[in-house]
Amino acid sequence: MPRRKGGGEGQQFAFYMDLLGHDVINSNQAVLSYLELIYSNPAADKKIKAFAEKALTHVRTSTLLVENVKRLIATRTLDLQSMKPVDIVRTVERAHLEVSRFYPGKRIRIKFDSKPSQALAVGDSYAADLVLSVLLTAVRLDPGDEVDLKVDLREGTFGQRQAWVLRLEDRNIALPAFLNGGGVEETYSQDISTAVKTTGMLFAQMAAKNLGGDFEAHALVHGEKRSGAVFTITLVKAGGTQ
Amino acid sequence: MTSVLIVDDELFIVELYRDILQLRGYKVVGTAFDGEEALKKYGGSQEKPDVIIMDHRMPIMNGVEATKEIMRMNPRQKVIFVSADVLVEKEARDAGAVEFLPKPFRMDDLIEKMEKIAVLRR
Structure with missing residues (x-):
C-alpha cells in the first residue's frame, strides 16, 4: 500500500472517523444480511421484495458514504511516488x-x-x-x-x-x-x-x-x-x- | 455437515452469522468474543471446527494474532477472515487465513467461500 504522511489534528480526526466508520459498517453488515434474507425468501411477495431491494440500496449507499469519507482522509496524505x-x-x-x-x-x-x-x-x-x-x-x-x-x-x-x-x-x-x-x-x-x-x-x-x-x-x-x-x-x- | 466457530466481538454480528449459517445447513459449534476466548475454546475442543470465521478488531487479542496462534496449533485449520479493515488483508493471509472478506459483504459470498472449503475437505 502507498505510504502516508501527515499528523496532528488530521490524524486525530482520521482516528475518530475510523472508529465511527468501523461501527457503522458493522451495523450495515447486519442490516444488509437480514434484508438479503427477506429478499431471497420465496414466501416474500413482489412488493415486499421491491421494498427490501430499495432498503438494500440505501444501506449500500450508507456504507459508501462512510467509505468515501475514509478514502477522502486517506487521499489527503498520499505519497504518489x-x-x-x-x-x-x-x-x-x-x-x-x-x-x-x-x-x-x-x-x-x-x-x-x-x-x-x-x-x-x-x-x-x-x-x-x-x-x-x-x-x-x-x-x-x-x-x-x-x-x-x-x-x-x-x-x-x-x-x-x-x-x-x-x-x-x-x-x-x-x-x-x-x-x-x-x-x-x-x-x-x-x-x-x-x-x-x-x-x-x-x-x-x-x-x-x-x-x-x-x-x-x-x-x-x-x-x-x-x-x-x-x-x-x-x-x-x-x-x-x- | 460443515462445522463453524464464529469469532467476533459484536453480539449482533455473531447472532447474524449463526442465524444465516444455521439456515443454510451449517453447524455452529461455538462462538467467541475475542481472540483469547477463541484460542481457549479452540484448544479445549476435542473436535476442531471445519471453518473459523474470524473478525479482526477485537479486545484482548485481535484476529490476526488469534489466527497465528491457531495455525501454530493446527496448520491445516481453515480460517475465513472478515473485517471492515481492508488494510489487514495481507496480514490476515500471512497469518494463515485462506479467505478474506471485507465488510460489509453479501452472505452469498460467505457461503460461497464456505462451500469452497467444504469441497476441498471431501
Missing part, C-alpha cells in the same frame, strides 16, 4: 460490474466510444475507487431503471503532464444545480445539506487532485432546460513526463 499504476480500461469494466451489483433493479449499460487496449495511470486502488465513485454517483443521479453511459477514454495532457482523460456521459441525469460549474469542493464548504447527497463527487474531485489530476461535473445541456451530465476524470499517465 509509492503508488502502483492502474489500468483505467479494466477499472471501468470492474466498476461497471460493481455498480450493477449495487443497483440490482437498474439495467446499466456502458458503451465505449473510444477505448485503448490499456491505459495505465498513477493512482493504485485510489484511482479505481475514484472511477467507481463517479460511476456510482452517475447511476444514483439517473432516475431511470435503464441507465446508458457513454464512455470515452483518450490520451491528453494536464498541465505539463501526459494524462488519460476519461469522460462519462449520461443524457438522463438531472445534475444538481450547484454542481453545474464544476466547483464541487467550494460548494461543499458552503452548503453541507447538499454535500451529503453527493459525497462521491467530493471524493472524486479531492482524490483526483491529490493524485495529480482533476475531476469535473457539468450539465450536458446548459441554460434553463439543463439536462444530462458529463463527468470528466483526468489522471496522470503512469511513467508520463513531468
Whole structure:
C-alpha cells in the first residue's frame, strides 16, 4: 500500500472517523444480511421484495458514504511516488460490474466510444475507487431503471503532464444545480445539506487532485432546460513526463 | 455437515452469522468474543471446527494474532477472515487465513467461500 504522511489534528480526526466508520459498517453488515434474507425468501411477495431491494440500496449507499469519507482522509496524505499504476480500461469494466451489483433493479449499460487496449495511470486502488465513485454517483443521479453511459477514454495532457482523460456521459441525469460549474469542493464548504447527497463527487474531485489530476461535473445541456451530465476524470499517465 | 466457530466481538454480528449459517445447513459449534476466548475454546475442543470465521478488531487479542496462534496449533485449520479493515488483508493471509472478506459483504459470498472449503475437505 502507498505510504502516508501527515499528523496532528488530521490524524486525530482520521482516528475518530475510523472508529465511527468501523461501527457503522458493522451495523450495515447486519442490516444488509437480514434484508438479503427477506429478499431471497420465496414466501416474500413482489412488493415486499421491491421494498427490501430499495432498503438494500440505501444501506449500500450508507456504507459508501462512510467509505468515501475514509478514502477522502486517506487521499489527503498520499505519497504518489509509492503508488502502483492502474489500468483505467479494466477499472471501468470492474466498476461497471460493481455498480450493477449495487443497483440490482437498474439495467446499466456502458458503451465505449473510444477505448485503448490499456491505459495505465498513477493512482493504485485510489484511482479505481475514484472511477467507481463517479460511476456510482452517475447511476444514483439517473432516475431511470435503464441507465446508458457513454464512455470515452483518450490520451491528453494536464498541465505539463501526459494524462488519460476519461469522460462519462449520461443524457438522463438531472445534475444538481450547484454542481453545474464544476466547483464541487467550494460548494461543499458552503452548503453541507447538499454535500451529503453527493459525497462521491467530493471524493472524486479531492482524490483526483491529490493524485495529480482533476475531476469535473457539468450539465450536458446548459441554460434553463439543463439536462444530462458529463463527468470528466483526468489522471496522470503512469511513467508520463513531468 | 460443515462445522463453524464464529469469532467476533459484536453480539449482533455473531447472532447474524449463526442465524444465516444455521439456515443454510451449517453447524455452529461455538462462538467467541475475542481472540483469547477463541484460542481457549479452540484448544479445549476435542473436535476442531471445519471453518473459523474470524473478525479482526477485537479486545484482548485481535484476529490476526488469534489466527497465528491457531495455525501454530493446527496448520491445516481453515480460517475465513472478515473485517471492515481492508488494510489487514495481507496480514490476515500471512497469518494463515485462506479467505478474506471485507465488510460489509453479501452472505452469498460467505457461503460461497464456505462451500469452497467444504469441497476441498471431501
